[in-house]
Amino acid sequence: xxxxxxxxxxxxxxxxxxxxxxxxxxxxxxxxxxxxxxxxxxxxxxxxxxxxxxxxxxxxxxxxxxxxxxxxxxxxxxxxxxxxxxxxxxxxxxxxxxxxxxxxxxxxxxxxxxxxxxxxxxxxxxxxxxxxxxxxxxxxxxxxxxxxxxxxxxxxxxxxxxxxxxxxxxxxxxxxxxxxxxxxxxxxxxxxxxxxxxxxxxxxxxxxxxxxxxxxxxxxxxxxxxxxxxxxxxxxxxxxxxxxxxxxxxxxxxxxxxxxxxxxxxx
Amino acid sequence: xxxxxxxxxxxxxxxxxxxxxxxxxxxxxxxxxxxxxxxxxxxxxxxxxxxxxxxxxxxxxxxxxxxxxxxxxxxxxxxxxxxxxxxxxxxxxxxxxxxxxxxxxxxxxxxxxxxxxxxxxxxxxxxxxxxxxxxxxxxxxxxxxxxxxxxxxxxxxxxxxxxxxxxxxxxxxxxxxxxxxxxxxxxxxxxxxxxxxxxxxxxxxxxxxxxxxxxxxxxxxxxxxxxxxxxxxxxxxxxxxxxxxxx
Numbered sequence: 001x002x003x004x005x006x007x008x009x010x011x012x013x014x015x016x017x018x019x020x021x022x023x024x025x026x027x028x029x030x031x032x033x034x035x036x037x038x039x040x041x042x043x044x045x046x047x048x049x050x051x052x053x054x055x056x057x058x059x060x061x062x063x064x065x066x067x068x069x070x071x072x073x074x075x076x077x078x079x080x081x082x083x084x085x086x087x088x089x090x091x092x093x094x095x096x097x098x099x100x101x102x103x104x105x106x107x108x109x110x111x112x113x114x115x116x117x118x119x120x121x122x123x124x125x126x127x128x129x130x131x132x133x134x135x136x137x138x139x140x141x142x143x144x145x146x147x148x149x150x151x152x153x154x155x156x157x158x159x160x161x162x163x164x165x166x167x168x169x170x171x172x173x174x175x176x177x178x179x180x181x182x183x184x185x186x187x188x189x190x191x192x193x194x195x196x197x198x199x200x201x202x203x204x205x206x207x208x209x210x211x212x213x214x215x216x217x218x219x220x221x222x223x224x225x226x227x228x229x230x231x232x233x234x235x236x237x238x239x240x241x242x243x244x245x246x247x248x249x250x251x252x253x254x255x256x257x258x259x260x261x262x263x264x265x266x267x
Numbered sequence: 268x269x270x271x272x273x274x275x276x277x278x279x280x281x282x283x284x285x286x287x288x289x290x291x292x293x294x295x296x297x298x299x300x301x302x303x304x305x306x307x308x309x310x311x312x313x314x315x316x317x318x319x320x321x322x323x324x325x326x327x328x329x330x331x332x333x334x335x336x337x338x339x340x341x342x343x344x345x346x347x348x349x350x351x352x353x354x355x356x357x358x359x360x361x362x363x364x365x366x367x368x369x370x371x372x373x374x375x376x377x378x379x380x381x382x383x384x385x386x387x388x389x390x391x392x393x394x395x396x397x398x399x400x401x402x403x404x405x406x407x408x409x410x411x412x413x414x415x416x417x418x419x420x421x422x423x424x425x426x427x428x429x430x431x432x433x434x435x436x437x438x439x440x441x442x443x444x445x446x447x448x449x450x451x452x453x454x455x456x457x458x459x460x461x462x463x464x465x466x467x468x469x470x471x472x473x474x475x476x477x478x479x480x481x482x483x484x485x486x487x488x489x490x491x492x493x494x495x496x497x498x499x500x501x502x503x504x505x506x507x508x509x510x511x512x513x514x
Contacts (some may be wrong), residue, residue, distance in 0.1 A: 002489075058324055059324070061340075062340060104388050112466065118273070138355065138358075138359040139359060139361060139362070140359075141322055141359055142355065142359030142360065142361060142418075142427050143361070144322065144345070144348060145320060145322070145348055145352065145353035145355070145359075145422070145424055146348070146349065146350045146352070146372075146373035146377060146421065146422070147345045147346065147347075147349025147373065147377040147378075148345060148373070148376065148377055149345045151344075156361075156372055156376060157361050157363065157372075160363045161362060161363045164363070189402075237405065240408075241365070241401075241404040241405065241408055242401040242403050243400045243401070258403070
């Protein structure tokens with residue numbers, strides 16, 4: 001058998017790709033799914049917490065509302081502190097094995113989604129709060145002045161603007177998650193790092209295997225950083241606008257770029 | 268005084284910490300009134316207006332809307348604000364929406380009006396303020412005067428019973444002041460009830476039915492525009508107005 005074994009670095013790379021390429025791709029797929037789902041739910045958690053944290057509390061409010069809100073805030077504060085303040089790897093082991101200890105059996109997939117989501121959520125909560133605070137208070141006042149309540153103001157006016165401002169941070173979190181899902185190998189989630197380790201276990205070719213792993217991680221992160229840049233641009237919206245007018249002379253004045261699509265310009 | 272009493276303010280006071288900004292304010296607004304509140308900067312005009320819309324919570328006193336005190340805990344504040352429009356010094360247009368969307372969002376989300384109806388209503392008011400060609404523009408693409416006219420259309424679309432203006436022209440270039448004031452003049456002629464904080468003395472004199480002069484957190488003098496501008500009773504009012512005549 002030894003006679004058929006590759007001899008150079010590049011031959012080893014080809015050999016590993018040939019024999020373990022599909023497993024490595026599977027691992028990368030798992031990594032991506034966990035990172036994407038985790039980032040998505042992390043953002044949802046972050047937005048919810050950010051919204052709750054910015055509920056205005058006036059002196060004249062009912063005592064019960066004050067107490068409930070204060071307790072909720074305290075719980076959220078503890079959540080953020082605990083999950084930002086401990087390593088995700090430790091949390092993974094703690095939650096996965098801890099849950100079976102108290103009689104809840106988690107599948108590995110669920111545990112992986114859960115851990116990455118709440119971890120991202122803890123970071124996103126602060127990011128979203130910052131994003132909300134960065135929006136001029138005039139926007140809130142404008143929304144209140146036409147009769148919007150807190151949730152309507154948030155959903156229609158503040159969060160869309162905050163989202164645009166925190167897009168770079170969401171991108172950061174996604175990229176961090178793509179990389180940091182490797183800590184889930186601690187609870188034997190078969191993601192890219194776990195697969196790579198298994199491959200090295202067969203031939204002890206660490207350098208060759210992890211060269212491939214490095215490149216795969218890099219491709220994933222670079223692809224998503226580009227994609228998020230593009231999404232950011234899209235959120236910013238167009239720089240120009242079409243004049244909407246019934247005045248037919250406007251068409252000859254060159255002010256309208258698409259005279260043929262008059263109806264469209266009014267949308 | 269024209270019609271029914273819409274708004275009545277009784278013994279209203281506002282403190283920020285130990286700083287008393289408003290002291291024992293009393294006045295009322297009837298349908299069709301155009302009331303201008305004038306006075307030096309820092310005299311509490313804007314705070315008074317913000318108290319009326321509950322953007323500031325009054326420290327004491329009552330704000331009666333159709334006879335009901337709205338400063339109480341049981342008031343549905345958003346529902347009240349939907350009936351009392353407000354136009355701000357800094358426009359406060361929603362920067363993530365087009366001019367049209369700025370006007371329809373309140374109709375759709377707050378008043379639950381259907382999309383197409385909301386659009387028709389919004390277009391009507393945008394046309395009224397002369398902004399219908401710009402319905403697809405975002406606020407950052409508009410000039411100050413254009414923004415303020417959209418803001419007025421946004422407030423009007425909600426069909427408010429009373430419209431509050433908080434120094435609507437103070438952030439505008441002199442040439443843009445005219446376009447906003449002319450819109451407001453038209454609204455006044457059409458009988459819209461308005462409460463306007465302004466530094467535009469000529470506008471206050473020509474358009475208002477009633478003028479309130481505020482000084483240092485109290486209503487120093489009020490009356491018809493003729494009375495306040497031609498024949499002010501108090502020395503403070505005379506001093507304040509003479510500064511405007513000379514400047």
